[in-house]
Amino acid sequence: MTLHAFYTRSAEEVLADPRLPDMHEALLAELEAGTLRAAEPTAEGWRVNTWVKQAILLGFRHTSLVEMPGYGLSAVDKTAFPPRAFRLEDGVRMVPGGSAARRGAHLAKGVVVMPPAYVNVGAFVGEGTMVDSHALVGSCAQVGQRVHLSAGAQVGGVLEPAGAQPVIIxxxxxxxxxxxxFEGIHVRRRAVLASGVVLTAGTVIHDLVxxxxxxxxxxxxxxxxxxxRPASGDYARANGIQLATPVIxxxxxxxxDAATALEEALR
Ligand SMILES: CC(C)(COP(=O)(O)OP(=O)(O)OC[C@H]1O[C@@H](n2cnc3c(N)ncnc32)[C@H](O)[C@@H]1OP(=O)(O)O)[C@@H](O)C(=O)NCCC(=O)NCCS
Known part of the structure; x- marks a missing residue:
C-alpha cells in the first residue's frame, strides 16, 4: 500500500491500522530524502500535498511522550518525532552548538545550519542553503536552493495554528x-527581503516599480x-498614526547582487 493510499483514509481507520508504525517510519524516511514533500513545484506551479500535513499530525496522535536522555537532561517529546541524526555522507554541515532538525525534515547536500537554529518536521531545505543562527524553518516550510536565511529569520510552519499552504521560498x-x-507566504526566485520585513497572509505589499x-x-x-503608510480614519490622521507596510x-x-552575494568559502 502506498503512503498516499494509507494516509488518505479517515483518521480513525489510520490510527486503528497495525501497519501505522511502519508507515510512519516510511513517511519520515521519504520526507528526509526529499522524495515526498508537503508542497512541490510542478509544471503548472506549486502543488500543496495537504495529506502529508495530515499524516504528520496523525504521528502526534499515535505516540506518547518519552524521555530522550541522549538529547539533553530534560528532553521529553513525542516518540514519533525525535531529532534527526546526521552522518558525513549526508553532506550537511550541522555546526555544533545547539541546533536541531527534527525527524522528517529534509536538508539537502551542502546545507549549512549555524547554531542555534531549528528545522521542524516536514520542512524542505534545498542544496547550498544557509540557515543562519536563531533562524527557524517551521513545519512543512519549503526552502529552495542557495537561499540565504539570515540570522533570526523566522519561517512559520503549518501545524499550529493550522495553515493550508506552507511558506514557500x-x-x-x-x-x-x-x-x-508566516501563513503561506510565497517568495519567488531571487527575491530580496531586507532586514525586518514581516509578511503574513493579510499584509499588503506596495510595489513602487x-x-x-x-x-x-x-x-x-x-x-x-x-x-x-498613514493609517485611515480621523483619529489616525489627527494623531499621525502610521501602519507598517512592506514596500518593493x-x-x-x-x-x-553585490549586497547579497553568498560567500563560497562558507559552503
Ligand atoms: C535590501 C538590501 C540588500 C539593499 O539592496 P540594494 O539593491 O543595495 O538597495 P539600494 O541601496 O539600491 O536601495 C534602494 C532603495 O531602498 C532603500 N532601502 C534599502 N535598504 C533598505 C532598508 N533596509 N530599509 C529601508 N529602506 C531601504 C534605499 O534607501 C533606496 O531608497 P531610494 O531609492 O529612495 O534612495 C539591504 O538593505 C539589506 O537589507 N541587506 C540585508 C542585510 C541583512 O539582513 N544581512 C544579514 C546578515 S546575517
Whole structure:
C-alpha cells in the first residue's frame, strides 16, 4: 500500500491500522530524502500535498511522550518525532552548538545550519542553503536552493495554528536578518527581503516599480524593505498614526547582487 493510499483514509481507520508504525517510519524516511514533500513545484506551479500535513499530525496522535536522555537532561517529546541524526555522507554541515532538525525534515547536500537554529518536521531545505543562527524553518516550510536565511529569520510552519499552504521560498532568494514569513507566504526566485520585513497572509505589499499591490506573494527578483503608510480614519490622521507596510523599492540589479552575494568559502 502506498503512503498516499494509507494516509488518505479517515483518521480513525489510520490510527486503528497495525501497519501505522511502519508507515510512519516510511513517511519520515521519504520526507528526509526529499522524495515526498508537503508542497512541490510542478509544471503548472506549486502543488500543496495537504495529506502529508495530515499524516504528520496523525504521528502526534499515535505516540506518547518519552524521555530522550541522549538529547539533553530534560528532553521529553513525542516518540514519533525525535531529532534527526546526521552522518558525513549526508553532506550537511550541522555546526555544533545547539541546533536541531527534527525527524522528517529534509536538508539537502551542502546545507549549512549555524547554531542555534531549528528545522521542524516536514520542512524542505534545498542544496547550498544557509540557515543562519536563531533562524527557524517551521513545519512543512519549503526552502529552495542557495537561499540565504539570515540570522533570526523566522519561517512559520503549518501545524499550529493550522495553515493550508506552507511558506514557500524559491531558489536564490535572500531573506534578511529578523525577517518573518508566516501563513503561506510565497517568495519567488531571487527575491530580496531586507532586514525586518514581516509578511503574513493579510499584509499588503506596495510595489513602487509596477504601481500595484501584492498579497501572499513576493514576485521574482523584488527587493522588499520595511515601510509605513498613514493609517485611515480621523483619529489616525489627527494623531499621525502610521501602519507598517512592506514596500518593493526596486527589482534586483547588480548593486543588490553585490549586497547579497553568498560567500563560497562558507559552503
Ligand atoms: C535590501 C538590501 C540588500 C539593499 O539592496 P540594494 O539593491 O543595495 O538597495 P539600494 O541601496 O539600491 O536601495 C534602494 C532603495 O531602498 C532603500 N532601502 C534599502 N535598504 C533598505 C532598508 N533596509 N530599509 C529601508 N529602506 C531601504 C534605499 O534607501 C533606496 O531608497 P531610494 O531609492 O529612495 O534612495 C539591504 O538593505 C539589506 O537589507 N541587506 C540585508 C542585510 C541583512 O539582513 N544581512 C544579514 C546578515 S546575517
Amino acid at each position: 524559491e531558489d536564490e532568494a535572500f531573506v534578511g536578518g529578523l525577517v518573518g514569513l 509596477r504601481g500595484r499591490t501584492w498579497v501572499k506573494e513576493v514576485p521574482e527578483g523584488a527587493v522588499v524593505v520595511p515601510g509605513s 523599492v526596486k527589482y534586483r540589479d547588480p548593486k543588490t
